[in-house]
Amino acid sequence: MNAYRRKILPRPYFRNNLRTRLCTKFRPSQLAAAALVTTASLGFSSQVLAEDPIKVGILHSLSGTMAISESTLKDTVEMLIEQQNEQGGLLGRQLEAVVVDPASNWPLFAERARELLAQHDVDVVFGNWTSVSRKAVLPVFEELNGLLFYPVQYEGEESSENVFYTGAAPNQQAIPAVEYLLNEVGVERWVLAGTDYVYPRTTNRILEAFLKEEHGVADDDILINYTPFGHSDWQNIVAEIRRFGSEGKKTAVVSTINGDANVPFYRELANQGIDAADIPVVAFSVGEQELSGIDTAPLVGHLAAWNYFMSVDTDENYDFIDAWIDYTGDEESVTNDPMEAHYIGFNMWAEAVRKAGTTDVDAIKDAIIGVTVPNLTGGYAAMMPNHHITKPVLIGEVQDNGQFDIVWQTPSTVAGDAWSDYLPGSRDLIADWRAPMRCGNFNVATGSCGGSTAAEEAEAALAE
Amino acid sequence: MRIFPLPWPVAVKASAGSVAGRPSRCLVLLILLLSLCLTAVAAQAQSPDAAEDAVALELLEALDVDSYPAKGEAIDAIVQSDDPRARDWLSALLDGRLQRADDGRFVVVLDNRGREWPVEDALSGEALGQMSRRELDRIGINNALRNQLRSAIAVVDLYSADLALRRASAERLLGEVDADLAEPLAGVIEQEEDRQARARLIQALAIHRLEQGDIDAVADLKGSLHPRVRVALNRAVMGDDQVVADAAQAALNSIEQNLRINRGLETLYFGLSLGSVLVLAAIGLAITFGVMGVINMAHGELIMLGAYTTWAMQQLLPGQPGLALILSIPAGFLVAALMGIAIERGVIQFLKGRPLETLLATFGISLILQQLVRTGISPLNRTVITPEWMSGSLVINDALSLTLNRMVVLGFALVVFAGLMLVMRRTRLGLEVRAVTQNRAMARSMGIRATRVDILTFALGSGVAGLAGVALSQLTNVGPNLGQNYIIDSFMVVVFGGVGNLWGTLVAGLSLGVINQILEPWAGAVLAKIIVLVFIILFIQKRPRGLFPQKGRAAEG
Amino acid sequence: MNFLRSLADRDRVFDFLVPAASPVDVRHGPILYLEDVTVSFDGFKAINDLNLTIDDGELRCIIGPNGAGKTTMMDIITGKTRPDAGKVWFGSRHDLLTMNEPEIASLGIGRKFQKPTVFEALTLFENLELAMAADKRILPTLTARMTPAIRDRIEEVLETIGLAELRLRPAGILSHGQKQWLEIGMLLMQRPRLLLVDEPVAGMTEQEMERTAELLTGLAGKQSVVVVEHDMGFVRSIARKVTVLHQGSVLAEGSMDQVSNDPKVVEVYLGADAEEEVA
């Protein structure tokens, strides 16, 4: 515990904690006084902070349901900070990690984000996994003008001045995967199965529009299905997929099923005799980390689309894996796509700090656009003006060792698209945070930023 | 030039551009010869001489190119060379294990876990020890090649001595027979002795005949529930020949009728299987809650412990998942029962007669147990392997097959239930438990050690939760959150069935499962669950004591 | 369907829809009238064709061996248990079988349980306050104020049951006998027409028993009192008329002397006990 504490704790926290312990031992008669001291101690930590190191906030859940996925990302950022410090830090200053635990609780994410920015005065934050947690912290980052690097694939439809999206947007994962199935596998019927939350909903809407508009797929040939989080009884749904796929046309499942629900899903597929050769499943949320906790036998041959696989055969990747295994001390530990996203995000931020010569948020925001750093798949990632990055898209086939066999890859990198071309609401929107536009939702049809004119026009239309 | 008939649509598509001539009967014979020779040569284990190695190396070299069409030709070349190692190469290539080391040697990777992989020489078959994955380059294939490889291996299997392989082959041929294959197929049907494989092959041929407009084929297809048959009949209905279309329509109608019945049966099975999971999860609770009146919120975590025991057993006995699973049944019971005793002695005995307080205290225990597993083992899910005999499904007919793992769980649930009934009805412990439940003071004065009975009852209920965990490890994730997903459902089942009534729990669990599965296709998974919950809430308001309330004076109070 | 109907059963929620309780009509004879009442639990007939009549102002003792159906009879009268067959009338106007417990209570039937149940966390004063006959609907209860008249009435009852000194102590600290008295006091606060008292002296000392006997005899005349008791000495000391229950129906009825000389009674019940009494 001690080593752990030393590793993750900024020093002021200790003092704060000591104080807390002292003041919880109040007597009844001193209730009011204790309350006062407690209150003061809560607001205390910002004053004792030393000005010297550059502070890197880490906002990943270390407890609760999301700890499964997020705690390794915390370790990743800590490893990157350690590596950076070994190289002499940045601008001659050391980096210091400030770790807080939002405990998989969305309101707590907002509170912790505020703590990082307002109390600890961190220079940059790496964090979040779920969309809802990002949505929860977004107003805080905008209000307090912080920097957030968000490393997970997401539904798009967002571009904030203060957030950098290093994970895939739908056009960097879902659409290439579907194109692969169309062109290489010859799929004609589609099952879009997902967990009922915003990422699958949006992705499936985009895919539905894409399939219908671009490839003339009929309504009857698309089956959309949503299940709750952690769904474990897949019998009916798999039976439906089986029937849907037995109409004589090649069928594939595009799965945006989240986390825990996947194991029972694939098991049921295998048990009902659905083979990857008959009906392949391409998943957007199943990576090495998820595979490490399950019996991979039923999954072998199914597909996943990511921007990185641990099995990528490049030296950068092997170096990264070696460093990661050394850092965790666990020969079995795996790397995955969001880790690579943090790797890219961290290097981009470091590069921008060097370029700007300061950690000042506004300076970084300007400097980082256009920054290009190597990714782990043998190419380069560039920060686009819409705060998304360029990524290659890889399709991998699950192997029995829990790794992916890469079967297809986009010829070049794809730039992330904040606003999907396939959704009516966002078709006309673009994001560009360079001067003079500086706008996250510029409407090219009306030529204005944000909704104000759109609203006026809508009202005018109503008046007519 | 290709030598195999390529029955799969994608494979056909992949080869469409290059196929010069369709495979003919002599090619099939060639395959037959090839397969015979493969087995014969392999049996003699002759080591090929150097000249052969040079040829073989050339064959493999041809694979290590960038162009996929070139690789396809290289695969054909390997098939045509009657090298005895060809089949091993092809399957290694299919699995992505055929790789090339930096020194140019071709190797087969034996195990690709970790960073260092054990490999053997692809030509000589001698073990080369471990190689770093950095030194190796995989020979990549794409889907078209994968299908080509599978076709190549599978058509060979049609002539295999292994019955299972032949059956699988026949299955695959359904709807894929073309004119070139039709003729030799008739010969194969003649030769085939296995009824099942034979019936399949006849159907496969009939589909082809139907496509050719042969009305007699409808008779061969009538009554088959196989989706491919249905597709073929559907096509015939759409076809130009009115007579054939009418016959096909008639056959189709009877098939549809049959399918509806099968779907009904399938839904019933799904419901019973879901119900059996609910019963398993709830039945331990029916004992601790129903008989002792203890609200054990840590019940879910006891289930989780059972599941983790299964995982631990499989770790202890690597390579024998089935044995480990069977051994986990007593082990899971024991672990959960011991934990139950600890909980009873440590907390619950101090809270006698304060059910709401036990609820809070055991909830605290559940949090501790969860976190214990998270920090002690891992926050990640654990891999529990499904043994061979529990994978797959029992095929009743082409439209109805029952998944084996769920069938085993269903049977297991019934066995556990019967066992519990026996314990409660036929043993001294059961008698004492019932006595203590009804009148504690009186039972004590009769010389029954009530404390001991409490401990044993709680251990029994907890142990059964452990058994549920063992079963659930075969259906769902084994992770720290496992228990949480079942606790509310378990309480619902017990309360719905009537507290203190094991039969009630069984009936409630199974019926809730069936209701849920009937609702699901119609309302969707989430809504179905909400409807069931609301139904139970309303039901409890109407009949606060559940389906089978305890009667009599004692219950009136 | 039943569910919908029960939703329509509005008078259970809205007080103002309930007709005000009408006073008990005893002009045509008895205050409590049970006819051919039968109830069974799992096939066991706890009450079997029971007929019983209590007159206004009477003090009646009911005795009988264990399992004779004494407590079940009380449950039926107070609406806790529904009989399978028979009639139960309170006065000549109220069919008790159509009413629930609070309705029956507000008609003026008070019950003291075998095991004394008082509100242990509340003071004696508050126990009595709650029991007092008053408007027991929600808003009147919420806005109820303590008036001198109420206080006097409570003090009066506290004096009657002899617990005035303890008025501000929680009822949980009382001894067993004191709880019995407090419970009787609570019944008095309700100004009931009929008091059902279940084994009032079980576990009491000799003095406590005497005091209880005084209390109960003092009540008779103003209220009708039905006492169920095991203790023969106590019954003898207060009884005017005694009913003997056996296997759920009336075995004998009359004065204590008549009953104890009835050979049937002696045979089934008094046999052993009577000898003890004599000794």
Next chain:
Amino acid sequence: MHWLGRPFTERSTQLFLGVLLAALTLVTILHVAVPQGHPLHVSAYTVNLLGKYLSYALLAVAVDLIWGYLGILSLGHGAFFALGGYAMGMYLMRQIGDRGVYGHPELPDFMVFLNWDSLPWYWTGFDMAWFAFIMVLLAPGLLALVFGFLAFRSRVTGVYLSIITQALTFALMLAFFRNEMGFGGNNGLTDFRDILGFSLRSDATRLGLFIATGVALAVGYVLCRAIVSSKLGRVCVATRDAEARTRFIGYRVERFQLFVFVVSAMLAGLAGALYVPQVGIINPSEFSPVFSIEIVLWVALGGRATLYGAVIGAILVNYAKTVFTGVMPDAWLFALGAMFVLVTVFLPKGVAGLLAYRVRRRKHRGEDDESPTPRGKEVSA
């Protein structure tokens, strides 16, 4: 004396209100008057945090009212809290107007996102503050009325009631997770801009919300105190300890239970409504049964049937949570779990009981004045 005025004559209420007022004033002064950087300055972050604790405290008071005094252990009070929160969240969503990313004048972003073309009917009216604020009380109140009516009428009490309240909040959680419901699914409602015309991103508004929560807590506390010290409160205690007896002396117990249950649900709704603008998001996880059980722990730790104990418990546990999850995230669940066990086994009267015991011992040393512990009802008494 008027029933509402009665609490002000009680010493514990005076003390409670005094401490609360002092705390509110002190925080306000330290926040506004003391310059930033001064060690005694209370930051906006802290004010916000304290505001959250206070709304939790109000929620705990609501739970204590029915659990402490009526013996009804609701494991679904999170549902009423969340409903109040959603009512407020819907108002705040409507206040965004056309400032959403898509610039739609009426529809919230998530509806545009999911291709809805008009507001669902149940969203109408929420653009008006008065309507939304009424719904904050009405929505949870109505749910409590219907649910309680059915439950108490059939005498579902004790453990059974706890279990079905848990099922209720679980069912609601599943329902609100559904995107078709029109409440934003898993993401819930977020990205609020302003409330009653004040920007939610300004420190002054935050202070205002903190004070408003404090006032709401005071009002809720006094209301609950007035109820429990009226005759109705004594009927509640009587019901808790001996439900059958209460019925026999002529009280329609189910109506009293229903009345207090509805009041408690409305208070919980109010707490939720004050919570949402301070944390900036409302999503279905507030419906999770675990949260509801945690509320009960606050009350148990603070001390049942005291009201002020609930406040102490809520603040204590949440402060501990803030500190622990920052310092030792792994240890937090252990600590929380241990608290559940230790409090129920060793500290049945909670912190308040401990305080009261000390005070009493100091007052009359040696005098035996142990009042009986309030206990939950037996499964089948």
